[in-house]
Amino acid sequence: MIKTKINRHDIEYFLYAMVKAFYKDAVVEAPDTAEHNRLEDDVREDQDLVTCNLTSQGMTVSFNKGKCFLEDKEYSYEFSEKEDDSEYKDIVRGYIYDALADYSGNVLPWGNLTGIRPTKLYMNLFRALDSGSGTENEYTKDQIDQVVNKMALKHRVSDYKGQLAADIAIREKKIIDSFDNKDGYSLYIGIPFCPSTCLYCSFTSYPIVSYKDKVRSYLDAIYEELKAAKEIMVGKHLDTIYIGGGTPSSLSSQDMDYLLSKVQEVFGNENIAEYTVEAGRADSITEDKLKVLKKYGVSRISVNPQTMNDDTLKRIGRHHDTKAVIDAFNMAREVGFDNINMDIILGLPGEDLAYVDRTLEAIKELKPDSLTVHSLAIKRASRLKEMMDKYNSEIGVIDFDKAMNMSIEAADSMGLKPYYLYRQKDMGGNLENTGFASDGKYGIYNILMMEEVQSIYAIGAGTVTKRVYDDGHIERCDTHKDVNLYIADIEAMIERKRGLIAKKERNRSYE
Numbered sequence: 001m002i003k004t005k006i007n008r009h010d011i012e013y014f015l016y017a018m019v020k021a022f023y024k025d026a027v028v029e030a031p032d033t034a035e036h037n038r039l040e041d042d043v044r045e046d047q048d049l050v051t052c053n054l055t056s057q058g059m060t061v062s063f064n065k066g067k068c069f070l071e072d073k074e075y076s077y078e079f080s081e082k083e084d085d086s087e088y089k090d091i092v093r094g095y096i097y098d099a100l101a102d103y104s105g106n107v108l109p110w111g112n113l114t115g116i117r118p119t120k121l122y123m124n125l126f127r128a129l130d131s132g133s134g135t136e137n138e139y140t141k142d143q144i145d146q147v148v149n150k151m152a153l154k155h156r157v158s159d160y161k162g163q164l165a166a167d168i169a170i171r172e173k174k175i176i177d178s179f180d181n182k183d184g185y186s187l188y189i190g191i192p193f194c195p196s197t198c199l200y201c202s203f204t205s206y207p208i209v210s211y212k213d214k215v216r217s218y219l220d221a222i223y224e225e226l227k228a229a230k231e232i233m234v235g236k237h238l239d240t241i242y243i244g245g246g247t248p249s250s251l252s253s254q255d256m257d258y259l260l261s262k263v264q265e266v267f268g269n270e271n272i273a274e275y276t277v278e279a280g281r282a283d284s285i286t287e288d289k290l291k292v293l294k295k296y297g298v299s300r301i302s303v304n305p306q307t308m309n310d311d312t313l314k315r316i317g318r319h320h321d322t323k324a325v326i327d328a329f330n331m332a333r334e335v336g337f338d339n340i341n342m343d344i345i346l347g348l349p350g351e352d353l354a355y356v357d358r359t360l361e362a363i364k365e366l367k368p369d370s371l372t373v374h375s376l377a378i379k380r381a382s383r384l385k386e387m388m389d390k391y392n393s394e395i396g397v398i399d400f401d402k403a404m405n406m407s408i409e410a411a412d413s414m415g416l417k418p419y420y421l422y423r424q425k426d427m428g429g430n431l432e433n434t435g436f437a438s439d440g441k442y443g444i445y446n447i448l449m450m451e452e453v454q455s456i457y458a459i460g461a462g463t464v465t466k467r468v469y470d471d472g473h474i475e476r477c478d479t480h481k482d483v484n485l486y487i488a489d490i491e492a493m494i495e496r497k498r499g500l501i502a503k504k505e506r507n508r509s510y511e
């Protein structure tokens, strides 16, 4: 057990997250509110004092006007009265990281960044370089190094992760700038059904066999939302459509046809840049369904194996083997799909580097147009979390850093470049999820959604609509996760979304 103490609310979560990142197996406990208030009261007279105390480790870091102490070690740092609170916080965060790195003898690849979108910070630095240069999206090596060094200094990001993030930020920025994000939006449709529930799943997902009788009513509710979305987003341009889940291809080919015909009926005249359907699991993909997707102009699909090892597929609860993945992929090519993504997960129970190598070699044979590499995140809502006692000895045995580097090399050998990246809480190796794609096959929805540059109108149970204001502020509106509630309450949910979209730009009253 490690107890953390800090006398500033605004740095408390940061301290907790950093201690968790350095000591991943430890139970970390933050002070309760009363204790916290006492700590804050102690220093009300002197707001510059920050004390960070990891009691059970016997380590204390304190900061006071220009000096940082870690036990008997003393670091000096520049702190001028002119610095504002956010600069001061950055300095303190930097030293908390240094103290923990010193104390644990470890470093973190992403330094002290705790957010899920590190590339956003790099993109902002590149945008700052753009002003007045007239050479937007073209950067010299010196400029790239300048951005990487800035993030290394401020956030202690390692050079190799900094280079990766800068590379992705430049690639994403070009794509983002080619859209009119102020007046454009994307549509997400969630199909919360799957053939079975995967061991690590924390998404809204229900076994399709138990919901067979509900599917048409669910799709009819989606249809109501589609019509409302078209009306609510009037004057805006639909840029991308993404049908995800769940596993959309767990719908029968007739139901898939029904859904896509409704999308076409409502949005058929929009000239959209990308139409993605997560075909997802090989045990749900058939030639008929692929033909339906093709018929309605779907331009990008996913065939997601997660691993190309049969014993792991069985362990994670997938009712198919690697041969079924290969057959589904080849069938999709034969039907005419020229933009196929594959997802894999590093760190699945029982998998070491030899497993990852087998997965990557099998994927190299197939040559997908994009590859998304996830590091296993053990989510609170997953069966895996509940069963940690059983699987603990098999999880985290992998060297995540090596596995990620093997994936980067495999992607590179297929001509795929990194184009989007995000981090999650509780990720293996404190790493990231990275999407790689060949030129012209980048997942546009992924970029627009992850960088939060345009509104996402989300339809379906358990989905979240995001309104992105012109100043970058974001407000969200979620929907019921329960399928029955979603169907029953559809009108109310449509009205809530109408209310969100009808809000005027910020600092102005509601319409």
Ligand code: SF4
Residues within 6 Å of the ligand: 193, 194, 196, 197, 198, 200, 201, 202, 203, 204, 205, 245, 246, 247, 280, 281
């Ligand atoms: S396919 Fe995806 S959504 Fe469905 S159970 Fe597996 S992880 Fe969950």
